Amino acid sequence: MTQIYNFSAGPAVLPKEVLQQAAAEMLDWHGSGMSVMEMSHRGAEFMSILETALADLRELLAVPDNYKILFMQGGALAENAIIPMNLVGRKPQPATIDFVHTGSWTAKSINEAKKYANVRIAAAAPDGRFHAVPKRAGWNLHRDAAYLHVCTNETIDGVEYHFNPDAGDVPIVADMSSHILSRVIDVAKYGVIFAGAQKNIGPAGLTIVIVREDLLGHALPCCPSAFDWKIVAEHGSMYNTPPTYAIYIAGLVFQWLKRQGGVAAMEQRNIAKASLLYDYLDASAFYRNEIAKDSRSRMNVPFFLRDESLNEAFLVGAKAHGLLQLKGHKSVGGMRASLYNAMPIEGVQALVDYLKEFEQKYG
Amino acid sequence: MTQIYNFSAGPAVLPKEVLQQAAAEMLDWHGSGMSVMEMSHRGAEFMSILETALADLRELLAVPDNYKILFMQGGALAENAIIPMNLVGRKPQPATIDFVHTGSWTAKSINEAKKYANVRIAAAAPDGRFHAVPKRAGWNLHRDAAYLHVCTNETIDGVEYHFNPDAGDVPIVADMSSHILSRVIDVAKYGVIFAGAQKNIGPAGLTIVIVREDLLGHALPCCPSAFDWKIVAEHGSMYNTPPTYAIYIAGLVFQWLKRQGGVAAMEQRNIAKASLLYDYLDASAFYRNEIAKDSRSRMNVPFFLRDESLNEAFLVGAKAHGLLQLKGHKSVGGMRASLYNAMPIEGVQALVDYLKEFEQKYG
Incomplete structure (x- = not known):
């Protein structure tokens, strides 16, 4: 077979070593007699997989102790609704969300956020084309915003932040779906970091949310329990059955990253x-x-x-x-x-x- | 190794043939040079996997043409919120939902539904223990209910319906998570059938929703777009990136079922x-x-x-x-x-x- 290189934007290429290990362990994980897909999520075997994956991700991104890492479902598109449902309750209703508009993914986030809050565009490329991240000096931020939403890598437009956004006391929510783990970031600059796994981590169907603890506990009454970050955090990402196999593959990718x-x-x-x-x-x-x-x-x-x-x-x-x-x-x-x-x-x-x-x- | 039999309630045992095929195809699906996990969900390869899985499931359950099959995320626990968000808008607010209370899973569904509607218990085991499905003759149904919710197999309590529930013109929503595909059902008796995949189908992280077309298009304003059945149906379960690998495994299970x-x-x-x-x-x-x-x-x-x-x-x-x-x-x-x-x-x-x-x- 010709050597293949897969340039897909996501779901995307995975390390060959990871796929080889997954194939070898498919019918019998570590002598358990079970595939990871067949394990009860509450059994000792899967719990060890989950805890190792969480610890490795925390180490790789140097996530501070006052942040929770949540394994969720629904991808970035679902998270576009889940974020305001969890955060706008911190402010009198209707709350306001600031956005720096950098392309297609920000556009989707803006449209969804409008269901739950007023949206203000703090900055956007002036010509309506998304060829640059607007310069920080021109951002028109509001101190009363529930949060500032940024997409730090626009998968479709090919635009990436090469500086740390800041917004004073307003928490920054960053969609890092397509460049998480590709570069060193300072997690403490953000209130929430989220990412669909299927671009730079693992299989589609796993969403990673890293959230500062003081931002938990403000979900709107309409927020489904399975998507209330506080409930998910209190249950260690096991309130509903997590996407166990996707977490296992992500964990293998984290171990591969450490070896790299x-x-x-x-x-x-x-x-x-x-x-x-x-x-x-x-x-x-x-x-x-x-x-x-x-x-x-x-x-x-x-x-x-x-x-x-x-x-x-x-x-x-x-x-x-x-x-x-x-x-x-x-x-x-x-x-x-x-x-x-x-x-x-x-x-x-x-x-x-x-x-x-x-x-x-x-x- | 000793012959293993895995009696987990879910995630649960999968057919060995399915796991063997998944292992063999892990690095190269059908000569594509890619793992299924690495495929763009919009590429020809994955689209063929998705369409085959949908067609096989439709055939296995004899799903009538006026029903959509949706592949979603979040499991039955998320669906407990997604269902009322999609259905109570058919009635003046606040709407009412009838429940037949048969055990632990109905209890979870009831608690979540209370966020979006008034809940009435149409029937429940009289002694508060869940050792039988209440007889149909004793159900106190209401003609103005937005829908009747039943759990046709209670995984925790071990109680199963051995008759078709009916509720006249009120649509029946059935949680079949733990017995879907285990017995012949008449889909036309139900408005909505839903199931987390991780009990009788495949890996955790995939939720199956089968919905009668006339029930689409009533989502509440607070319903996230990614969970609005109408939007999901219009996009062929591709509004957000679907859990591609879980769908592939489910598809292999459907093919195994056909061979059985x-x-x-x-x-x-x-x-x-x-x-x-x-x-x-x-x-x-x-x-x-x-x-x-x-x-x-x-x-x-x-x-x-x-x-x-x-x-x-x-x-x-x-x-x-x-x-x-x-x-x-x-x-x-x-x-x-x-x-x-x-x-x-x-x-x-x-x-x-x-x-x-x-x-x-x-x-």
């Missing part, structure tokens, strides 16, 4: 991978990336062929070279290469080699 | 398995099951040793015989054997052999 040297080492590799691709795109007149250099995502690189009539030929050739899932999101068009942790630099080099070959043929 | 002869054949085996165990318990003075004969669950069999001081010795001996996860739920005590579809009759025979051996030793 942790998040700081991973960040250096991600810088090298992203630079390799952006440098080639910038030097070429055949391709282009439209994102401001200070806001370019290391994880998701949208790019365009100057001659878009060649798009189909480009994708067909890429697939023949084992370079999969490079088609851009339908709302943006063109191409997109996602370079998550599990993408080795050899995959990025193979992509650059193909970009060059295609340019030489058609340029 | 479908639900009718499975029902005959489940009758044989349950009879084997109940007949032994009834003939013994050493053990007892407290459920009325016409309401006994074929899936979940709680039983007690007359001398409960032997419980620990019983469980230790069971484990040594490869009979796992027999401890009863903490709210009921004693023992519980769950006999889902994937439990072969050999497992039930091994349990009965052990019951006999233990009785001979200590009786």
Whole structure:
């Protein structure tokens, strides 16, 4: 079989070692005679898997003691509702939420938040296109906001924060779905960090929420118990049956990350991978990336062929070279290469080699 | 390794053939070069997995054309809130929901429904213990109820409906989490059928909802978009990223069920398995099951040793015989054997052999 490199934006590539271990343990986890899928979530075997995964994630992200880590369900789209249902109750109703609008994922979050609060756009790209994170100096924040919502990596638009947002005493809620664990972050700068697992962690169906303890306990009466962070925290993410197999795979990914040297080492590799691709795109007149250099995502690189009539030929050739899932999101068009942790630099080099070959043929 | 039989109430035993296939395909699904976990949910490969799973489930349960099948997240506990959020809007607010109260799972559903509507208990076991399904003739139903909620198999209490509930024009919502696909049902008798997958279908993290089309489109304003059945249906269960790997495993289980002869054949085996165990318990003075004969669950069999001081010795001996996860739920005590579809009759025979051996030793 040709060597495959999978550039999907999510669900996305996983480390081969993790998949090999999962396959080997599928019918019998550690001599238990059971697959992880078959274990009672309250049994000693699964509890050890859950606790190890929680401890490893806490270590990898250096999560302070006054933060809870919750394993939930529903992805970032469900969390877009769950967040206001848990946080707007801290303020007189109707409360207000500030947003920095950076692209497609912020747009979805804004639309959902409007069900539960008034929404203010504290900052947005002026031309309505999402090619840069608005400069901090221009953010029009309000001290009475229930919270400030940011999406620190826009998967579709390819825009990433390369600075720590701050909002004074107003808690910051950050959607880190597509770059969590790809770079060192200071968790203490945030009130809530959330992420769907299926981009940079593991299988779809697991949502990670990291929440400062003083923000628990304010759920609206309409918030389902299964999504009330305080209840989830009090039950150690076991109020409802958690997505046990997804947690197991995420735990294997966390162990793999530790073997790779942790998040700081991973960040250096991600810088090298992203630079390799952006440098080639910038030097070429055949391709282009439209994102401001200070806001370019290391994880998701949208790019365009100057001659878009060649798009189909480009994708067909890429697939023949084992370079999969490079088609851009339908709302943006063109191409997109996602370079998550599990993408080795050899995959990025193979992509650059193909970009060059295609340019030489058609340029 | 000793032959293991896993009697967990959920997550629970899966067919060995399914686990073997999942292990074999873990790194490369059908020559795609990808694990199912790594596939974009919108790619051709996963779409074929999803569509096959939906079609197979529709065939297995003979779901009529005017019902949608939705793949969701959050389990039955989340669905306990999602259901009223989707259905009470059909009536003037505050609406009323009727419940037939049969045990622990109905109790959870009742508590959650109270957030969104007035709750009326249409029927309940008179002595406050849940040893029988209340007879239909005694149900005090209300014609103006938004719906009637029933739990057709109580996993914890071991009580199962062996008749079709009916409520005239009021739609019936049935929690079938722990016996879906174990027996033939007439879907047309229900407005909504829901089930967490982790008991009789597949991995935790997938929730199945089967809903009559005329019940869509009534979500309350506070209902998160990701849990609005109409939105989920319109997007073919892809409004948010679905739990792709759990759907794949469920699909393998559906194919296994078809190879076994479908639900009718499975029902005959489940009758044989349950009879084997109940007949032994009834003939013994050493053990007892407290459920009325016409309401006994074929899936979940709680039983007690007359001398409960032997419980620990019983469980230790069971484990040594490869009979796992027999401890009863903490709210009921004693023992519980769950006999889902994937439990072969050999497992039930091994349990009965052990019951006999233990009785001979200590009786």
